[in-house]
Amino acid sequence: MxxxxxxxxxxxxxxxxxVEQHxxxxxxxxxxxxxVTRATYAEWAQRTRKLGGVLDTLGISAEGRVGTFGWNSQRHLELYFAAPCTGRVLHTLNVRLFPEQLTYIANHAEDEVVFVDRSVLPLFWPLVDTMTTVKQVVVMDDGTDNEIPDDPRVLDYETLLAEAQPVDFGVTxxxxxxxxxxxxxxxGNPKGVVYxxxxxxxxxxxxxxxNAFGLGISDVAMPVVPMFHANAWGIAQAAPAAGSSLVMPGALMQPEALAKLIIDEGVTFTAGVPTIWQGVLPHLAGKPHKLRDIGCGGSAVPKALSEAYREQVGIPILQAWGMTETHPVASSGVLPNRYQDADDETKxxxxxxxxxxxxxxxxxxVDSDTLEPQPWDDTATGELQVRGPWCAQDYYNPDAGVELTTAxxxxxxxxxxxMDAFGSIRIADRTKDLIKSGGEWISSVDLENAIMSHPAVKEAAVVGIPHPKWDERPLACVVLKEGETATEQDILEHLKPLVAKWWMPEAVEFIDEVPKTSVGKFSKKDLRSRFAEYELKS
Amino acid sequence: MxxxxxxxxxxxxxxxxxVEQHxxxxxxxxxxxxxVTRATYAEWAQRTRKLGGVLDTLGISAEGRVGTFGWNSQRHLELYFAAPCTGRVLHTLNVRLFPEQLTYIANHAEDEVVFVDRSVLPLFWPLVDTMTTVKQVVVMDDGTDNEIPDDPRVLDYETLLAEAQPVDFGVTxxxxxxxxxxxxxxxGNPKGVVYxxxxxxxxxxxxxxxNAFGLGISDVAMPVVPMFHANAWGIAQAAPAAGSSLVMPGALMQPEALAKLIIDEGVTFTAGVPTIWQGVLPHLAGKPHKLRDIGCGGSAVPKALSEAYREQVGIPILQAWGMTETHPVASSGVLPNRYQDADDETKxxxxxxxxxxxxxxxxxxVDSDTLEPQPWDDTATGELQVRGPWCAQDYYNPDAGVELTTAxxxxxxxxxxxMDAFGSIRIADRTKDLIKSGGEWISSVDLENAIMSHPAVKEAAVVGIPHPKWDERPLACVVLKEGETATEQDILEHLKPLVAKWWMPEAVEFIDEVPKTSVGKFSKKDLRSRFAEYELKS
Ligand SMILES: Nc1ncnc2c1ncn2[C@@H]1O[C@H](COP(=O)(O)OP(=O)(O)OP(=O)(O)O)[C@@H](O)[C@H]1O
Ligand SMILES: Nc1ncnc2c1ncn2[C@@H]1O[C@H](COP(=O)(O)OP(=O)(O)OP(=O)(O)O)[C@@H](O)[C@H]1O
Ligand SMILES: [Mg+2]
Ligand SMILES: [Mg+2]
Structure with missing residues (x-):
């Protein structure tokens, strides 16, 4: 039945x-x-319908990929809706990727047009001839004075919009x-996910x-997480859908500018990766604000960071976990009821x-080889696997041998x-970042967290280095806070009461900066190759 | 693509x-x-799986209808999940319907078994032989001492559960x-909706x-809206799904008992029809509570009632609109941002x-005949029509000529x-309750609201009565508050500044009580037939 x-x-x-109606x-x-530019959703909606007309006029094919190369902005939000609502496929290019990766991705996705913020045009334009399917480049003038190439492929966003007719949308x-x-x-190489x-x-x-971001009509949401990566954690769709107002940081991603926006615009909800909140903290500490939640994820959120926010800003960080492959948000660290009355440390x-x-x-x-389920006792670990209506089934034209889904x-x-008895997830590490020492696994994330609780430490990344006897051993790469000092011995002493003896790093290297990926994550593959030939003292 | x-x-x-996992x-x-009985969701989940086993043992067919005849309770929640999760179809029978309607509905739906609360067994048992498809009656003992018939068809819920094996669910x-x-x-006759x-x-x-009920992990939700009608407004599914705790009023639906539960159990969200909140108000006024929202709908929510809650309980009522055909909740009167700073009256x-x-x-x-859209100017009215993934397409085996969906x-x-410019809905009336006077429509709901703002009035219902010249004219049926007095003249004087002259009721009848439907709505069809022969004085 x-x-x-x-x-x-x-x-x-x-x-x-x-959104348009209500x-x-x-x-x-x-x-x-x-x-600063301001618009209402009514204005945005009308422009978005016109942008649909622009895509028709440009001759973008029925399922054509519409590339974007820009910051979080109103125009980007117009693209977020105009492309899919006319049946096309929005493809956000990450402005911080390496040139070769950008070329690879634009060609892999077969972008027909790319909409580019004027502020990042100098990063994009040199690549245009390497992108074999791109026929047009539409410049979104965000008020920078970068030169606009005199080239027939280059068009101006506002001019196109002014000339366009609004269209009816009708995807069914x-x-x-x-x-x-x-x-x-x-x-490795970026992999394409098709929502x-x-x-x-x-x-x-x-x-x-x-239990997630809790967006409603009286919220003011600011996605710091980029629209050019991981779908801005869904905030670019959920905020308008909830009638929340939106604050877009545009190209002005400096911590000070972000903190100012939060305060001046009465932001109630925002989200970004840990490095962002690391930077914003001193500019927000002690200031008046309307924040009710600060979402954070994309990589491990140090407990020390969340506690610093609780103490200095008045609210702890709300951790979220997810991946591009999960749209990207799949879980959150909302405090279960049974801990409501617990002490601060437990919380x-x-x-x-x-x-x-x-x-x-x-x-x-599960055991990633046998798919044998692991007990939910918060001790046993296994590969985290997920399913659900916003989890990916396959990558788009994946490299040979890449399998996203189990049998x-x-x-x-x-x-x-x-996972604990209530199925709350604790990420131990990425499979590729685990350190295999004498047949046992060491979590690089746990070690980093312990090191970062040292008051002189700004950042710490731990990678495995080859070891003749134990296979791999942990190497701690530590960045000290400006003006602070600490020796290898200090760090190791600090760790002693915090981690098992056989987890103790083999050595501590003081470095200037942890190398980061295009979205601000620790790039351990870079660290590993930097220290591939590391000579252990012992 | x-x-x-x-x-x-x-x-x-x-x-x-x-729910089970988290x-x-x-x-x-x-x-x-x-x-009072208490259980955890863990216990509930285990019992629900066993109840799935019971349905197998009873031999309920693969798509068999599983009837229920009971109050809001943990057991009812077990049925809410065990029936659909084993592929069967839950069918909630309204314990307050007339016997003939119950027989009609149980036969129409072809219920194979009915689960009956012991407290309402005396209402149900006399009908069992009229229900041609019902083979078993399972009694849920809620602690009343009603006699349990000595009949082979009668089984005991807890005995069956104790003997059953938990099953795996697997609807795909x-x-x-x-x-x-x-x-x-x-x-008219109830019509079947199949979710x-x-x-x-x-x-x-x-x-x-x-923007709806906003249920999250720290809520305690109490559905006063019955699980036997309109799906308890979805709270029976949404509260567990959000990890909110549930408080079920059981058979104890007296206003005092409800107010006590709200206070004692720390209820944060509850929902019921206006007559319920009318009754609860004096028992809640001035008392300490943790309520953040009181949902109300099912019929027009008098402004005076909402304001009385705001003044005496500290929070206004949250209106919701919907129908059995919309699962049932489709909209809510959450205050738009532009009114956040308005005066109390505007709010x-x-x-x-x-x-x-x-x-x-x-x-x-739209115009219900031509489907011509009406302007969203908050003045023009038309038939409200809806669409969406939780709106019904058709009734279950409807009577000839009943059409739910437009072309x-x-x-x-x-x-x-x-509808106003932002598509906010203002219900004027039911089509069948509008009063057609001299070719123009009068809203019975608006008149009732105006009359109910008179301090001596407890309830008012307005119906159209035949009129030789104007076709129909409004008759006001008024119930006074205990100990209060008012004359026809008083009521009419009160209305004068509030409504257009031609809307003024032709007469005022003081009655003891407005007849109510099975779910506590004003039954205007009863009033209309009572006053069908009404003799107008003029
Ligand atoms: N709260 C979190 N705690 C720890 N790690 C997290 C958290 N949130 C996300 N991550 C990490 O980020 C990953 C998802 O990131 P994303 O989809 O941006 O690409 P990536 O995995 O960094 O890149 P690639 O898959 O191309 O190597 C997760 O698989 C997880 O390793
Ligand atoms: N907030 C509200 N304001 C005014 N009326 C409401 C509101 N919410 C619900 N209603 C009324 O309740 C109706 C839905 O009620 P329900 O599905 O319980 O059956 P019914 O319409 O009363 O019965 P039947 O369809 O069998 O005559 C709506 O169509 C509307 O008339
Ligand atoms: Mg990944
Ligand atoms: Mg109806």
């Missing part, structure tokens, strides 16, 4: 209509280098591709829920978890985790 | 697993006549029927959102609207509404 409910498709169109007086603020197949996003490339209308609609509802430890999957996401930990239909995350 | 995301079905199973320490409290088709619910029968797994999953996410007027549809529900107002795919609500 079939239900007798409407077969109404879950599409981005329907989100768009919802939240016309919500606002989008963009902090452009040329000055919820399984249709809506957008593409490539992974960070932390562990559908359905998955986007459901992820939007998922992140809107109170902080709980908040340092990736937490409970959202309704719609199922998680398990029994679960998505492999490449993360190693433990 | 198709997205490359998982084809993961949206099922009630997946909600169940989510919220095992959440609690369900039931206020049974025999005493999201379009599969999950449950059935019949409309209130306010306007699917997909619609239930999406409605669950919809009501969980902050109260805004809160008296059915408000903004939830993400996932689209609304329009262009919208669901007809039978409600007449205006």
């Amino acid at each position: 079939r239900g007798l409910m409407q077969d109404y498709p879950l599409t981005i169109d329907s989100i768009f209509r919802h 939240y016309g007086d919500g606002t989008i603020v963009t902090n452009n280098p040329g000055g 197949d919820e399984w249709r591709a809506a957008s593409m996003c490539y992974t960070s490339g932390t562990t 559908s209308h359905r998955s986007t609609f459901l992820h939007t509802m998922g992140v809107m829920a109170p 902080a430890t709980q908040r340092a978890r990736a937490g409970i999957p959202f309704l719609g996401v199922e998680a398990r930990i 029994d239909g679960w998505m492999k995350t490449g993360d190693v985790a433990a | 198709r997205g490359l995301m998982q084809d993961y079905p949206l099922t009630i199973d997946s909600i169940f697993r989510h 919220y095992g320490d959440g609690t369900i409290v039931t206020n049974n006549p025999g005493g 088709d999201e379009w599969r029927a999950a449950s059935m619910c019949y409309t209130s029968g306010t306007t 699917s797994h997909r619609s239930t999953f999406l409605h669950t996410m919809g009501v969980m959102a902050p 109260a007027t805004q809160r008296a609207r059915a408000g903004i549809p939830f993400l996932g529900v689209e609304a329009r107002i 262009d795919g919208w669901m007809k609500t039978g409600d007449v509404a205006a």
Whole structure:
């Protein structure tokens, strides 16, 4: 027996209509280098419909990939909806990727047009001839004075929009591709994920829920997480869908500028990777603000960072876990009720978890070879695998041998985790970052957390280095805070009471900076190759 | 191009697993006549799996209808999940319906078994032989001492459960029927609506959102709206799915008992029809409580009631609009941002609207004959029509001539509404309750609201009575508060400044009580037939 409910498709169109019809007086603020711009959702909606007309005029094919190369901005949000709502596929290019990666990705996705912020045009333009399918480059003038090439392929966003007619949107197949996003490339070449209308609609509802970001009509949301990577954690869809106003940092990603926006615009919810919040902290500490939650994820969130926010800003950090392959948000560290009355230390430890999957996401930990389930005792670890309507099934034209899904239909995350009795996830490490010492695994993340609790330490990354007897041993790469000093001995003494003896790093190297990926994560593959020939003293 | 995301079905199973895996320490409290019972979601989940085993043992067919006849309780929640998660179809029978309607509905739905609360067994048992498909009656002992018939068809819930084996759930088709619910029968015979797994999953996410009921892990939710009608407004699914604890009033629906539960159990969110909150008010006024929202709908929510709550309980009422045909919740009167700084009167007027549809529900107002759209100017009215993934397409085996859906795919609500520029809905009336006077429409709801703002008036219902010249004219049926007096003249004087002259009721009748439907709504069809022969004085 079939239900007798409407077969109404879950599409981005329907989100768009919802915003257009009901939240016309919500606002989008963009902090452009040329000055702050403000618009209502009503204005945005009208421009988005015109942008649909532009895509027609440009001759973008019915399922053509519409590339973007820009910061979080109102125009980027216009693209976020105009491309999928006209049946095209939005493809966000990460402005911080290496040139070869950009070329690789644009060609792999077969972008037909790329919309580029004027502020990053100098990064993009030199590559245009290497992108074989790109026929047009539309410049979005964000008020910088970068030279605009005199080339017939180059068009101006506002000019096109001024000339365009608004179009009707009409995607009716919820399984249709809506957008593409490539992974960070932390562990190798970026891999393409293709979101559908359905998955986007459901992820939007998922992140809107109170146990996730809890976005509602009186929120002011600022996605610091880039729209050019991992779908801005769904905030670019969920904020308008909830009638929350949006604050976009544009190209002005300096910590001071971000803190100022949070304060001046009355931001209530924001989200970014740990390095961002690391930088913003001193500019927010002690200042008046309206924040109720600061989302953070993308890599391990140091407990010390969350506690510093609690002490200096008044709210701890809300950890979230996810991957490009999960749209990207799949779980959050919202404090379970049983810890509401616990002491600060216990609460902080709980908040340092990736937490409970959202309704719609199922998680398990298994032996990655045998798929044998591991016990939920918070001690046993296994590969974290997930399934759900916003988890990816396959990559887009993957390299040979890359398999995302297990034989029994679960998505492999490449993360190693433990789960407690309530299925709360604790990320131990990435599979590739675990250190195999004498047949046992050492979590680089746990070691880093312990090292970063030393008051003189700004950042620490731990990688495995080859060892004749133990196979691999941990090497701690430590960045000290400005003006602070500490010796190898100091660090090791600090660790002694915190970690098992056989986890103790073999050596401590003081470095100027931990190398970062395009989205600000520790790039351990870079550290590993830097120290590949490391000579242990002992 | 198709997205490359998982084809993961949206099922009630997946909600169940989510609760079982992650919220095992959440609690369900039931206020049974025999005493309060408490269980954790872990215990509930285990019992629900066993109940699945019971349904197998009883031989309920693969898509068999599992009837229930009971109050809001933990056991009812076990049925809410065990029936659909084993592929069967839950069918909630309204314990307050007339015997003939119950017989009609049980036969229409073809219930194979009915689970009956002992407290309402005397209402049910006399009908059992009229229900031709019912083979078993399972008694849920809620601590009353009603006699249990000595009949081979009668079984005991706890005995069956004790003997049963827990089963694995495994529904994989999201379009599969999950449950059935019949409309209130306010306007005629109840009509059957068949929810699917997909619609239930999406409605669950919809009501969980902050702009709806905003349910999260630290909430304690008490559905006063019955599980036997209109799906308890989705709270029975959304609360567990959000990890909110549940408080179930059981058979103890007296205002005093409800107020006590709210206070004693720290309820943060509750929902019920206006008559319930009317009754609870004096027992809650001035008392300490943890409520953050009181949902109310099912019929017009008098502005005076909401304001009385704001003044005496500290929070205004949150209006919601919906129908059995919309699962049932489709919109809410959450205050838009532009009114955050308005005066109390303006806010109260805004809160008296059915408000903004939830993400996932689209609304329009049209001429019901021509489907011509009406302007969103808050003045023009038209039939309210909706569409979305939790709106019904068809009734279950409807009577000849009953058409739920328009030619262009919208669901007809039978409600007449205006919409403002932001698409906020203001319900004017039911089509069948509008009063046609001299070719123009008078809203009975507006008149009632105006009359109920008179301090001596407890309740007022306005119906059209035949009139030789004007076709129909309004008759005001008024119930005075205990100990208060007022004359027809007083009421009319009170109305003069509030309504147009031609809206003035032709007469005022003082009655003891407004007749109510099975779910506590004003039964205007009863009033109309009572006053069908009304002799106007003029
Ligand atoms: N809260 C968190 N704690 C720890 N790690 C996290 C957290 N959130 C995300 N991550 C890490 O980020 C990964 C997802 O990142 P993303 O999709 O941006 O690409 P990537 O994995 O860094 O790059 P690639 O897959 O190309 O190597 C997760 O698999 C996990 O390793
Ligand atoms: N907030 C509200 N304001 C005014 N009316 C409301 C509100 N919420 C619900 N209603 C009324 O309740 C109706 C839905 O009620 P329900 O599905 O319980 O059955 P019914 O319409 O009373 O019965 P039947 O359809 O059998 O006549 C709506 O169509 C509307 O008329
Ligand atoms: Mg990855
Ligand atoms: Mg109805």
